[in-house]
Amino acid sequence: MKEKGSSFSGSIGFVLAAAGSAxxxxxxxxxxxxxxxxxxxxxxxxxxxLVLTFGFVLLTTDIAIGRKTKKNALRAFEALKPKWKFLGKLTFLVPALIMTYYSVIGGWxxxxxxxxIISDGKDAAADGYFTSFITSDIAPIVFMLIFLALTAWVVYRGVEKGIEQFSKIIMPGLILLILIIAIFSLTLTHTDTDGSVRTGLQGLAFYVTPDFSGLTVKRFLEILLDAMSQLFFSxxxxxxxxxxxxxxxxxEVNLNKATNQIEIFDTGVAFLAGMMIIPAVFVFLGTDGMASGPSLIFISLPKVFNAMGFLGRPVAVAFFLMMGFAALTSCVSVMETLVANCMELYHKPRKKMCGAVGIYSLITxxxxxxxxxxxxxxxxxPxxxxxxxxxxxxxxxNSFLMPFISLLTSILIGWVIGPDWIVGEVERNGEHFKRAGLYRFMIRYVVPVVMLILFLVSTGFTDLVF
Structure with a gap:
């Protein structure tokens, strides 16, 4: 069920909302x-x-399918080819699974x-603080509820008044915060007890210098899978x-231009995020501080903020405010996808479906x-x-369904529907699609093969080969 007038006001609103999701x-x-x-x-x-090839192909495909069919993922594939409606159901599963935990991380x-905000944050830098918090019975649920309620409020307001308006306000502030903290990280220095000095610029060199040591075919496939799974999520x-x-x-929106802008936004922010975090962690904790996942943000960085002295608290406030903005824009897009699909599926208005998805999100x-x-x-x-x-x-x-969905989508568009269907939608208003040749080649010959390999890597099949 599509709401009357449910659309972005223009190209800028769409790009900022899509970039906010990314x-x-x-x-x-x-x-x-x-x-x-x-x-x-x-x-x-x-x-x-990958961004310039696979990212461009997958992003262009998804956006063009949406605009051409004017349907959400659950119904769009059925509109393309009725026998492929199962692909819409598979696609629907991804945000349904992500929504179960994204608001939990947002709560953290x-x-x-x-x-x-309320303290100097020294407790947050103490060993065991994060573990004690997430293993407690009530506190994680309370903070998750605060974050989820804010997400649901934005989605409840709709596309133009909610998502677009929110993105236009938040995204410029998010970019500015990331840029300021990234520049600040490069100015940091720290002297160890043995007199050795580490600087932010050395951390930047560690970040951008390629390390080919120990590179094997299996290792390269692992790096490729990491980069591709990051691309999917990002x-x-x-x-x-x-x-x-x-x-x-x-x-009337120029899809080719909009897609390019989203790619630039996403890749630029990802690079700045690395420039913001890695030099700071390197300066105060060395390479040992590069822990994975939640450990990097919630264990390593609080120790970095604590080591900064009086500057640590304001930098930490700015950092977690920025993190909150980033998490909220993405969580809004995930919930909006579920709400929009449920509106199509059950033919109910946004308010009712927002309530139903909100209850599902809360319980999970x-x-x-x-x-x-x-x-x-x-x-x-696996x-x-x-x-x-x-x-x-x-x-x-992320590791199982997304490569599998991309594999099936590339087969559908590349060999069943034909890539000209997408190219025609991009060039709807007479705009020249400069990368049309690359798109046709990638969607037919490259994407299916690589996605199949990545899917096999994610399932552990390649361990039997390498």
Missing amino acids: VGVGNIWRFPYLCAKDGGGLFLLVYLV ITKYFLTY LSVSMGIMITYGSYVKN AILICLGYNKLYFELSL NGSVGQLLDVMDYIS
Whole structure:
């Protein structure tokens, strides 16, 4: 059920909303960590190549499908080819899984932001603080509820008055905060007890210098999978979000230009996020501080802020405010996709579906919170990692479903519908699609092969080969 007048007011509103979805928590903590883990500049190089090729193809495909069909992901594939409607259902699963834990992470960020607002934050830098918080019974649920309520309020207000208006206000502030903190990180210095000095510029060199040592075919595939999974999460492709946002784009908007702007926004912010975090962690904690996932943001960085002295608290407040903005814009896009799909599925108005999705999000997020205490377990995943409930949801959505959906989408567009269907939509208003040749080649011959390989890597199949 499409609301009357449910659309972005123009190109700027769409680009900022889409960029807001793309620029999320994954850009801020996951991208810097992966750079440090996967050879610094080597990961940057691989990621940039993927953005200019796979990212461009997948982003263009999703947005064009949305605008051409004027339907959300659940119905768009059925409109393309009725026999492929199952792909819409698979796509619907991704935001449904992500929504279970995104507001939980948003709650963690809210907790730390308020901690630095009301105190000097020394407790946050203490060993065991983060673990004590997430394993407690009530506190994580309370902060998750605050974050989820704010997300639901934005989505409840609709596309133009809610998502677009919110993005126009938040995104410029988010970019400015990231830029200021990134520049500040480069000015930092620290002297160890042995007299050795580490500087922010040395941290920047560690960040951007490629490390080819120990590179094997299997290792390169692992880096490729890390970069591609980051691309999926970062650009919000293969999860129905960009199809949903594309359905709100007016016909007169230049899709080619808008796609390029989203790519620039996302890649620029991801790079700045690395420049913001890695030099600071390197200066005060060395390479040992480059822990993965939540540990980087909620354990390593509070120690960095504590080591900064009187500057630590204001920088921490600015950082977690920025993190809150990034998490909120992404969580809004995930919830909006679920609400829009449910409106199509049940033919109910936005307000009712927003309430239903909000209840689903609340119940599942509580279960994720309990996954760190009452429902705690450890499970070995096919990609070799060990995780609990949140990690399982993240693995299924990002490492398993997204490559699989991209594989099927590339087959549908490249070989069943034909790439000219997408090219024609991009050139609807007479605009020249400069990368049309690259698009046709990639969607037919390259994307299916690489997505199949990545899917096999994510399932652990390649361990039997290499």
